[in-house]
Amino acid sequence: MRKLSRRHLLQGVATFAVTGCSQGKSEKNAVTASTTKKSTDEAWAAANEIAANINIPTFPTRTFDIRDFGATANNDSDSSQAINDAIAACAKTGGGKVLVSGGSYLSGPIHLLSNINLHIDEGATIKFKTNPDAYLPAVFTRWEGMEMMGYSPLIYAFEKTNVALTGKGTLDGQAAPTIWWAWKGNKTWGLEGHPSQKESRDQLFAQAEAGEPVEERNYADGHYLRPSFVQPYRCKNVLIEDITIINAPFWLLHPTLCEDVTVRGVHLQSLGPNSDGCDPESCKNVLIENCYFDTGDDCIAIKSGRNNDGRRLAAPCENIIIRNCKMSAGHGGVVIGSEISGGVRNVFAENNEMSSPDLDRGFRIKTNSVRGGVLENLYMRNCTIGEVRDAIVINFNYEEGDAGQFDPTVRNVHIENLKCGHAKRVFQVRGFKRAPISDLYITNVVFERADDPGIIENVDGLHLSDVKINGAPFTL
Incomplete structure (x- = not known):
């Protein structure tokens, strides 16, 4: 595992050390970018249709x-x-x-x-x-x-x-x-x-x-x-x-x-312990909009059951739209997990604002090999983060860590048009080597000030486009 030092980051280094990640070359990326743009447009159109039909x-x-x-x-x-x-x-x-x-x-x-x-x-x-x-x-x-x-x-x-x-x-x-x-x-x-x-x-x-x-x-x-x-x-x-x-x-x-x-x-x-704001669990077709969160735990946490109970019911949380919300204090703004064993699919978060000295994380996925779950088709766009500890977190080592036999599957994650004022750490993205995160797209994202770039490891298909940290282009 390698990390950029704070000294190198603040000097405007234009590259980022990533371990165990794969990324296509320029010609292939040009085709991929066009295809991805079309697919994301179709996904957001589907999100609008889901919201309209609730x-x-x-x-x-x-x-x-x-x-x-x-x-x-x-x-x-x-x-x-x-x-x-x-x-x-x-x-x-x-x-x-x-x-x-x-x-x-x-x-x-x-x-x-x-x-x-x-x-x-x-x-x-x-x-x-x-x-x-x-x-x-x-x-x-x-x-x-x-x-x-x-x-x-x-x-x-x-x-x-x-x-x-x-x-x-x-x-x-x-x-x-x-x-x-x-x-x-x-x-x-x-x-x-x-x-x-x-x-x-x-x-x-x-x-x-x-x-x-x-x-x-x-x-x-x-x-x-x-x-x-x-x-x-x-x-x-x-x-x-x-x-x-x-x-x-x-x-x-x-x-x-x-x-x-x-x-x-x-x-x-x-602001009490475990004061999650809104936790849809194993639900289908959910719209959360124009809400304000000032909570002692996650502002929004999408869930689907824990461990054996989640797998027994096998009821994913699906078709979730989160838009035009404001998040202040909390462990996380838009969070998926940790009770996520039943899986989640089709989550769309847009036009949300997050900021507080007490906001720990902006976008967060938390699971492990005890929880497992298939987490797919996760989209965030047009969001702003003022002040946060960790901006983007995908963590396969949450709580019990790598102590089970149910490797999580995380695939097709899109984060675009995100602006962050100050992150103490930008990335905490860590899949398993044997079960990497698959297809992570980060597009048109700006971190105006960051103390530490953080870590990205074990991603199969990392797609970065127009990403800047401390004014410097962020590339591989």
Whole structure:
């Protein structure tokens, strides 16, 4: 493995040391460039068609106000029953809008039904209880890519059609260092003498790897696996629009095994451990647009199940469009993995802005030979990164590293028209020698200031065109 030194980079070196990579010569590249341009244009046309054909739920005009069912906006009275009663009554008539307005309400878990639009008006807030017992009985859920019976997500829908969460109001999970987040159990978040998730997490991993039935994986009462905030599970036609979500126990938006999902105009802000912004997992046809992320973990992370459970379900995440979003703090802006054993295909990210001293990575793929997965047809264009630690990361040595028998397949990755202001490191691209990354295209990319060019190794078919680092052309 060879690296350019910072001294050489800052002197404007025009070449870059790459190990284990292949690249065609000029005449061949001229043909390849023309063919690639046509194929990428066709891919982006397909992306627009996918977005245009995602089913967005519509609802009858009838409205059910939760106050008519006994909800009280005083932050102290428990409005759980009133909210769920309003949902049940609305569903019984064929569906419509369940309205939350007029102040701040306290609630336990909210379970959506088919044909329900839970609408939180601007100025209204639902604050969620912090007692874990409120999220019992256990429900069928997925935690870090493994199916189990666990605490109910704060807002949950199971096998429903036409569900929505809309409005300019706020959902507040009320998580804090001493509430929910302490279950993480590390030096940053753990409290002395407080139980943590580690034992339960390890036990769940072992059960999933052994293929034990999901109904025998009970991880609610007496365990410490934090629930997702919003989780539609095996749902069709899902809309999450305009809402603000803060202080989440765990992942904020977690659509799982869903089809036709639209996430639009949401404001996601939670800086706790594992506060991923939006994690579509094993979903098909997803549009994420015009959203804002300020999160304690990945802003967007595309997933498809972990290890044996991901391979057992064999449900890839596919046809994902991410556009016009802004990412601030987070472990990564647009991320694929790490629970990616079921594979991913056809991901399109465009016109996104990322920047923060606290943003660790811009575009990131994370997997290993334990996770595996086939990851293909991944496109990013017209994005800007202001300040970031690592700009482009494809890492086959994530977490457990090279410790399994399921080599990942990563192929047909296109990054074009990317501008980065300051990267501490440009590339961290590392395939396996026995299983290299295949066909990586980096086109018209500018890194205005970089402290370290980083590493590229084990890429079969590295295509670089019009790439500049610190004002110097970047070539092989």
